[in-house]
Amino acid sequence: MRIVGLLVAFASATMLMYGQQVANTDFEDWTLTKGSGQYKDYEEPSHGWASGNGAIHIAAGSDPVCEKSTDAASGAYSAKLTTRKIFGQIASGSLYTGKFALNLADPVKSAQRGIPFSGRPVAFKGWYKYAPVDADSATLYAVLSYWDGQQRVPIAEARILEKEARSTWYGFEIPFTYTSDKEADTIALVFASSAGGEFFKGSVGSTLYVDDVSLVYGPVSVDDSEVDAADRLSIVRSVIQSTTPMQWLGIYAMDGTLQATWNNTMFADASHLQPGVYCLVADTKHGVIRRTFCVY
Numbered sequence: 001m002r003i004v005g006l007l008v009a010f011a012s013a014t015m016l017m018y019g020q021q022v023a024n025t026d027f028e029d030w031t032l033t034k035g036s037g038q039y040k041d042y043e044e045p046s047h048g049w050a051s052g053n054g055a056i057h058i059a060a061g062s063d064p065v066c067e068k069s070t071d072a073a074s075g076a077y078s079a080k081l082t083t084r085k086i087f088g089q090i091a092s093g094s095l096y097t098g099k100f101a102l103n104l105a106d107p108v109k110s111a112q113r114g115i116p117f118s119g120r121p122v123a124f125k126g127w128y129k130y131a132p133v134d135a136d137s138a139t140l141y142a143v144l145s146y147w148d149g150q151q152r153v154p155i156a157e158a159r160i161l162e163k164e165a166r167s168t169w170y171g172f173e174i175p176f177t178y179t180s181d182k183e184a185d186t187i188a189l190v191f192a193s194s195a196g197g198e199f200f201k202g203s204v205g206s207t208l209y210v211d212d213v214s215l216v217y218g219p220v221s222v223d224d225s226e227v228d229a230a231d232r233l234s235i236v237r238s239v240i241q242s243t244t245p246m247q248w249l250g251i252y253a254m255d256g257t258l259q260a261t262w263n264n265t266m267f268a269d270a271s272h273l274q275p276g277v278y279c280l281v282a283d284t285k286h287g288v289i290r291r292t293f294c295v296y
Contacts, residue, residue: 020119022097022189023047025126025213027079030068043068045079045095048115052086052094059086065093065193071209073127073169078211081193083136083202092197093208096190114145114152117187119215122254122279124158124189125173126213130166133203137163139195140172140210144184155180156256161195162208169209173216173281175256189213216290248283 024047031046033053038060042053051066062084069080081093098113124142132138141159145152158174191210194202251259254277279292 019121019215019217020117021215022115022117022187022213024049025189026075027068027072027077027211028075030077040064042066048097050096050099051081052091055086055091062086065091066095069209071129073211075211078209079191081191081208081210083133083194083197083204083206085204090194090197090200090202090204092195092202093193093206094191094197095210097188113143113188113190114186115188117144117184119184119217120144120156120178121176121215121217122252122256123173123175123216124213125171125216127169127171127211128162128166128191129169129209130162130164130193131207132163132165133205135163136193136203136206137161137195138206138208139190139192140174140208141190142174142176142215143188143190144176144186145188146182146185152186153180153182155182155184158256169211175252175258175279177256250281252279252281254279 024045027045029046030043032041032043035041035056039058040056040063042056042064044051044053044066051064053064053066056062056064063082065082065084065086067080067082069078070076071080072078079095081095083090083092085091096113097115121144126140128138128140130138139159139161141157143154144156145154147153156176156178158176160172160174191208192198193206193208196202247264249262251261251273253259259273259278277292279290281290
């Protein structure tokens, strides 16, 4: 078995992106909606983003569940999501691509998630901070789907459930797991300060900050370098071209499934991999490095 390295398309904090991205994922642009009397003003990120803030304009005195914050991973602003009580019910701090249309008969249907999208990203990444109250947990996820003429069908998901407090900005990168080869027509990016908020579960005061979200795509062209993979392959030296041990290494198939992991090493054994394209992710002290390679 031999391995051909593919183009170095991504590098730690300056990772290049190819393919469609969602607008305003740095949360720098916000739209103000004015209230009156006991109904408070609120802001939401512009360009296809929505939150549960619309409910406060029929709930006098209620505070927004999504706010603009100057505590940002980069730039001027981030999105601050706070779990509150509205109408006596738990209302998770929420932000998502789509629109909000209050449905008092079935409040769960108020959040209409998803915007038009085409593409096949391999991962979902960004930054967040989290301050849970009691045993609460936050969720951050992306779902790709298509309309089959009768219903919406998910084809891929990237999701993280955070139970720990994160007092400083924490970077995440979650591979998509694909369950279909169908083409997506919609994407929903969703963030919630209480993961159980859809079912009115959570703890008042739990707070999630989100910033600099993006989609990661796969290889774009081929490099003709080759290395021998008969036994133990030094993928980090040959594909990433590093001589420093990495804190963590992982190899993913292009459908997002994790194939193997290593800790504190600069070697990775690829001899068990079937022919195909793979992505190696290395966690370093300088950030995440991504390289793609082909086994044949």
